[in-house]
Amino acid sequence: xxRVAHIPYLEKRPSGFFFRRRFPKAYLGIxxxxxxxxxxxSLRTDVLSExxxxxxxxxxxxxxAVALTTERPVDHLSSEHVTLLTELARFQIAAHEAVRASxxxxxxxxxNFAAKAEHAIQDMLRRALALGDRTPVIEPxxxxxxxxxxxxxxxxxGWRQLAFEALRVMMDVSRExxxxxxxxxxxxxxxxRSVMASRSATDTAEPRALSVQSAVPAFxxxxxxxxxxxxxxxKIMPSVTASVEPVVVSSxxxxxxxxxxxxxxxDTGPSPQRPSxxxxxxxxxxxxxxxxxxxxxLRPPRLENIDLRDLSPETQAVLKNKPRGISLLExxxxxxELKLAGYxxxxxxEQTGDEGAGKKWKSNSGSKANVCExxxxxxxxxxxxxDADRDxxxxxxxxxxxxxxxxSKGTDKFVAKNGFxxxxxxxxxxxxxxEKQALKxxxxxxxxxxxxxxxxxxxxxIPRLRAETRAKHHGYIKSVxxxxxxxxxxxxxxFEICSVPNKLKAKWKKNEEKRKRVCWDDRIxxxxxxxxxxxxxxxxxxxxxxxxxxxxxxxxxxxxxxxLGPDDFGTDRGIAYLDVKVLxxxxxxxxxxxxxxxxxxxxxxxxxxxxxxxxxxxGKHRLFINLTRGKTKGTYSENFTKNWGYYRKKHGCYWxxxxxxxxxxxFNSDLMNEDKSDAIRCMLMGHEPAxxxxxxxxxxxxxxxxxxxxxxxxxxxxxxxxxxxxPTSAAQRGKVVGIRSVAT
Numbered sequence: 234x235x236r237v238a239h240i241p242y243l244e245k246r247p248s249g250f251f252f253r254r255r256f257p258k259a260y261l262g263i264x265x266x267x268x269x270x271x272x273x274x275s276l277r278t279d280v281l282s283e284x285x286x287x288x289x290x291x292x293x294x295x296x297x298a299v300a301l302t303t304e305r306p307v308d309h310l311s312s313e314h315v316t317l318l319t320e321l322a323r324f325q326i327a328a329h330e331a332v333r334a335s336x337x338x339x340x341x342x343x344x345n346f347a348a349k350a351e352h353a354i355q356d357m358l359r360r361a362l363a364l365g366d367r368t369p370v371i372e373p374x375x376x377x378x379x380x381x382x383x384x385x386x387x388x389x390x391g392w393r394q395l396a397f398e399a400l401r402v403m404m405d406v407s408r409e410x411x412x413x414x415x416x417x418x419x420x421x422x423x424x425x426r427s428v429m430a431s432r433s434a435t436d437t438a439e440p441r442a443l444s445v446q447s448a449v450p451a452f453x454x455x456x457x458x459x460x461x462x463x464x465x466x467x468k469i470m471p472s473v474t475a476s477v478e479p480v481v482v483s484s485x486x487x488x489x490x491x492x493x494x495x496x497x498x499x500d501t502g503p504s505p506q507r508p509s510x511x512x513x514x515x516x517x518x519x520x521x522x523x524x525x526x527x528x529x530x531l532r533p534p535r536l537e538n539i540d541l542r543d544l545s546p547e548t549q550a551v552l553k554n555k556p557r558g559i560s561l562l563e564x565x566x567x568x569x570e571l572k573l574a575g576y577x578x579x580x581x582x583e584q585t586g587d588e589g590a591g592k593k594w595k596s597n598s599g600s601k602a603n604v605c606e607x608x609x610x611x612x613x614x615x616x617x618x619x620d621a622d623r624d625x626x627x628x629x630x631x632x633x634x635x636x637x638x639x640x641s642k643g644t645d646k647f648v649a650k651n652g653f654x655x656x657x658x659x660x661x662x663x664x665x666x667x668e669k670q671a672l673k674x675x676x677x678x679x680x681x682x683x684x685x686x687x688x689x690x691x692x693x694x695i696p697r698l699r700a701e702t703r704a705k706h707h708g709y710i711k712s713v714x715x716x717x718x719x720x721x722x723x724x725x726x727x728f729e730i731c732s733v734p735n736k737l738k739a740k741w742k743k744n745e746e747k748r749k750r751v752c753w754d755d756r757i758x759x760x761x762x763x764x765x766x767x768x769x770x771x772x773x774x775x776x777x778x779x780x781x782x783x784x785x786x787x788x789x790x791x792x793x794x795x796x797l798g799p800d801d802f803g804t805d806r807g808i809a810y811l812d813v814k815v816l817x818x819x820x821x822x823x824x825x826x827x828x829x830x831x832x833x834x835x836x837x838x839x840x841x842x843x844x845x846x847x848x849x850x851x852g853k854h855r856l857f858i859n860l861t862r863g864k865t866k867g868t869y870s871e872n873f874t875k876n877w878g879y880y881r882k883k884h885g886c887y888w889x890x891x892x893x894x895x896x897x898x899x900f901n902s903d904l905m906n907e908d909k910s911d912a913i914r915c916m917l918m919g920h921e922p923a924x925x926x927x928x929x930x931x932x933x934x935x936x937x938x939x940x941x942x943x944x945x946x947x948x949x950x951x952x953x954x955x956x957x958x959x960p961t962s963a964a965q966r967g968k969v970v971g972i973r974s975v976a977t
Contacts, residue, residue: 243288250276250284252291256299313383314395318402321377325406329413343523344414350531351411353724358404367396374399529556532721538583539720543574552722559722562610564618568713569602578712580719596866601709608633609710611652618714619723626730632657634703634741638696660695667693700741707731751890752899757785758952763884766953773956774844776857776873777880784893786833786946788900788918789813791893795869797856799849802832802842805936809842813919828919831940835950840957903946913942 242254255271272295276287310318361369371387374396378385386392412419534556541549548570551563559567571580572594575587612629613621635657637647649656671689675681698706714726753760760766765777776795783794793813801812809832832841848856863871874893881887897918904914915922917939 240285240288242292243284248275249279250281250288252276252288254292254295310394310398311391314391314398317374317377317381317383317395318399320381321373321399322402322406324377324380325373325403326409329410333413340523343527344416346524346527348411348414350528350724351407351414354407355404355411358400358407362397362400362404365397367393367400370396370399370403373403525557528724532724535581535719535721538580539571539576540574540586543576543586544570555722557722557724558617559717560615561613561618561621562606562615564713564717564722565602565606565609565710568716569606571716572598572602578715580716592867596868598705598709599865601705604706605709605713607649608653608706611654618717619725619727621727623727623730626728630707630731633706634698635661636698638698664693664695700738700745703741704733704738707733751895752902753785753891753895756886756888756891757896757899757948760881760886761950761953763880763886765880765884768954768956770954770956772859773840773847774856774858775956776860777877778956779841779844779857780873781877781893781896782836782839782950784896785900785948786836787811787830787943788897788904789830790897790919791870791873792868793919795857795860795873798854799845799856802845808936808940809837810936828916829936829939830917831936831943833943833946835948838955839950839953840955843957900946904942907942907945909942913939917943 242252244251244253251273253271253273274291276284278284278287358369361367374385385395534552536552541552544552544567548563548567551559551567555563571586573591575589575591575594576584577590609626609629612632613625616622632654636653637656637660639647647656647660668690671693672686675685675689708731711726711728711731714723714728717723718726760781765775770778780791780794783789783797784791797811801814803810803812810829811832812827812829814827844856848858857869860869861872862869865871877893878887901914901918904917912922913934914920916934
């Protein structure tokens with residue numbers, strides 16, 4: 234056996250010429266070709282010139298075949314993963330072609346909509362690639378692996394790499410599907426290529442020419458177009474559009490208003506269309522247009538993610554009868570009912586309602602939902618949600634910051650009886666009139682300065698919506714659209730333009746007065762000299778007397794003080810304490826809010842423990858028995874806040890920023906000014922400590938330690954009266970008095 238000089242892969246053997254070529258190592262790493270490591274073919278000729286031509290042709294073909302077979306998209310994927318991605322792409326395209334081939338004729342609008350749907354999928358995949366969100370390809374990869382009999386470890390780094398590359402593959406597949414939806418096939422069909430190859434072979438081959446397909450083994454012919462002919466029940470990207478929010482189309486280039494044209498991208502192989510889901514409503518409903526029916530097939534409603542029994546019968550009927558076309562008001566109402574039932578934010582997954590969460594949402598965000606129902610419908614109209622006009626939304630966004638600060642606070646003056654636009658116009662007119670009157674009263678005397686005129690203009694202004702509240706209203710209507718999109722009741726969210734990035738919010742805040750809480754200064758003595766602290770007392774448990782003092786001397790939050798009862802007090806080694814806890818229908822802000830606090834000696838001197846014993850003997854459940862819960866939030870503090878604000882305004886001790894919580898802020902500042910243990914300060918305030926030792930190992934902190942720290946709070950109360958009279962002796966001043974000593 235000899236090799237012919239200067240002709241690679243050509244060998245001369247006694248029986249004639251042979252083509253012999255070793256498999257490259259890269260190919261061996263991809264696939265095991267068999268027991269041998271070389272390809273050896275008889276050329277069936279003894280003529281050197283014929284053998285040379287055949288060897289050159291076979292060399293070129295095997296170069297191409299090996300290159301295609303060993304090609305990997307990225308070096309960090311294993312051979313098994315490369316094969317899996319190849320199978321995934323081939324099946325996706327084959328399934329699409331199978332569905333398209335058997336489909337009935339369709340209108341041009343339906344074809345264009347199908348292409349638009351692919352464009353939306355690409356936007357979603359592009360966003361998923363940007364965020365590293367692999368959710369859209371999890372199910373397709375699992376199904377491809379199941380067909381191939383491959384097991385995937387989804388906890389490994391290799392899985393994340395595979396899923397990320399699968400996103401890119403699915404992007405290419407979607408682009409190809411988009412081209413094919415509008416009838417663009419850039420590569421010839423396999424049949425046509427076969428015909429052209431046969432004609433070329435017939436025209437040029439000599440009687441003794443070697444047939445390429447019979448000479449080259451199967452491994453060398455890449456199966457680029459060998460697609461499955463009858464895929465069974467393909468499930469194409471089942472969770473793509475449900476689990477990832479699509480990229481927002483800018484208003485200047487609205488993709489829904491421009492016809493889809495096939496992008497000029499190289500052929501990446503075949504691609505499949507989504508078959509109809511078994512959960513989709515029937516697409517042949519005479520009341521649905523072709524486009525709407527197709528959209529429903531493409532993205533059927535995912536109502537299994539919520540419990541319909543949590544909704545009103547009217548809303549259930551809407552969901553049953555409107556797989557598409559839910560109106561703006563119906564969508565807002567659906568969101569409100571789901572949040573009242575205690576649902577979370579992510580409706581792309583199955584949820585269960587939480588009664589406690591629903592009550593909390595009503596307390597914190599219920600007012601925004603009520604405004605949303607009226608405000609957006611006024612400007613946009615009760616149109617199908619996804620058909621909301623973007624210019625109308627922009628007009629509403631311009632009006633929103635002009636709403637009065639107290640527009641939903643119950644003040645009759647700021648109620649939008651005739652609509653929000655009319656309300657804003659009335660307030661603008663009132664503001665202008667007040668400014669003219671103020672300037673007229675100021676006059677033009679020689680002592681009037683420009684600063685005086687500027688102050689008159691500022692005093693005439695009516696406070697408008699603050700940036701934080703404005704952003705919350707933007708975010709709420711956007712979240713309604715996201716909820717509908719996740720439930721696949723709409724295919725686009727026009728209220729995406731309501732997004733408020735942090736940079737924009739900061740820009741809004743830049744031009745408004747900061748409202749950070751401040752500490753009470755000497756004006757607290759003006760408060761303490763007001764009637765509520767001077768007596769006489771109809772009830773020794775007057776909330777206007779005790780609750781501000783509890784906030785200032787012990788740092789209690791308003792609701793924590795309002796809900797105190799006799800059973801919340803006790804003694805430990807002679808030190809009186811109170812428990813802030815969740816029991817007995819009490820509410821606390823956070824887990825750390827539940828705490829045991831020593832009673833400040835000033836409060837003991839004023840008679841707080843006498844009040845505790847007085848209520849206990851009377852069999853009362855609360856210290857402040859005349860407090861009532863608010864109708865909106867269901868808390869005692871809701872009504873007390875209104876009463877205390879009215880009281881301060883009536884008696885000349887009202888200042889912006891100096892509210893009840895500012896008394897707690899003053900308590901915190903006093904603790905910080907001592908420059909002692911911050912862990913003790915956090916325990917007294919009910920805050921989470923920053924130190925792990927304080928978080929996990931603070932069980933041994935003694936009540937006496939807290940007591941000595943709380944005694945640092947020093948405010949003169951000599952000018953206020955005692956509901957139970959003065960102490961029996963001056964010696965008791967500053968002395969710790971327990972409940973037992975009070976009872977005796």
